Amino acid sequence: MSNWRLIGQDNVVAFLARSLERGSLCHAYLFSAPEHSGKTALALKLAQTLNCTGNEPPCGGCEPCRRISAGIHADVQVIGLAVNDDGKSKTEVTIEQIRAINHAASMPPYEGKCRVFIIEEADRMSTGAANALLKTLEEPPPNVVFVLTTSRENLVPETVRSRCVKLKLASAPRTEISRYLEKDLGFSAERAGLLARLSQGRAGWAIIAAADDVVLAERKDNLDRFAEALESGFDFRFELASRLATRFGKSRAEIYRMLDQWLSFCRDLLLVKLDIKDEVVNTDYMSALETLSSRLGTAEARSIIGSLSNTRQYLEQNASPRLALEVLMLGLPLLGGSLKKSG
Ligand SMILES: [Zn+2]
Missing domain, CATH: 1.20.272 (Zinc Finger, Delta Prime; domain 3)
Known part of the structure; x- marks a missing residue:
């Protein structure tokens, strides 16, 4: 469990690790938390754990773990709002994106043990996209895990929500964020303290803000x-x-x-x-x-x-x-x- 290294998320990590140990992992999860709280990071750790070939998954060092971190593992896909030709972000996750996922999910894993599809901003799926996903969630293929993430859980269609195991990420304690920024990333105590306060429990935000003036x-x-x-x-x-x-x-x-x-x-x-x-x-x-x-x-x-x-x-x-x-x-x-x- 210590390998997951997610600030302030011990409870959800323990829950997922226990499910993995008992072989009771579900085929669909909905991770809910404010933006930049670590939802996608947690989903990627889960994907690594499922595909890791090291001794203590997620080891972070084996080929699958490294390919997943780099975003180049063929069986792990992250989708969200796509970008239009004019550089502006689309306002919806489209039915075409979900159809592509459904197609990939119907095939066995290509290079790893388990396909993992991470759908960010699941509340922004178009009606068509949500319906297309629903069919796959109702008859899940083997060796596939879906992780939907959202900061607005109430806007995810009830039909989709009810087919996922819902996990709420915790607000990370200020002291843990501050300690991480200071001890692990080497920022001054003053900057770490301010960013930890401003982050309002969103560790991902604090890390982004620390690195980018x-x-x-x-x-x-x-x-x-x-x-x-x-x-x-x-x-x-x-x-x-x-x-x-x-x-x-x-x-x-x-x-x-x-x-x-x-x-x-x-x-x-x-x-x-x-x-x-x-x-x-x-x-x-x-x-x-x-x-x-x-x-x-x-x-x-x-x-x-x-x-x-x-x-x-x-x-x-x-x-x-x-x-x-x-x-x-x-x-x-x-x-x-x-x-x-x-x-
Ligand atoms: Zn590994």
């Missing part, structure tokens, strides 16, 4: 933009809403991320107001949070949190992005003075 730089831009919006009048806010709406058309994920970061900042604001500072996530913005906390009432902070949650929900329900973002901007309290990041 762009992640924290984008967050800084987003938080600075929020601070600027709070300090500005309606002209600036309308213009910002318009720019963000255009951006949303190009990359929804970017705008969702921004709203989540604004939300996290405002939750911290409320925590500072309630004097629960130990729980603050954006610790590098503590002085800005304290300044803002003295200028905004608790009710105002709560109201901004409500508006941000609503905006995200409206956008997910395909409301006009421009309208949703304008309503958000108009509803923010008007402040004067300055708000700067600390340090």
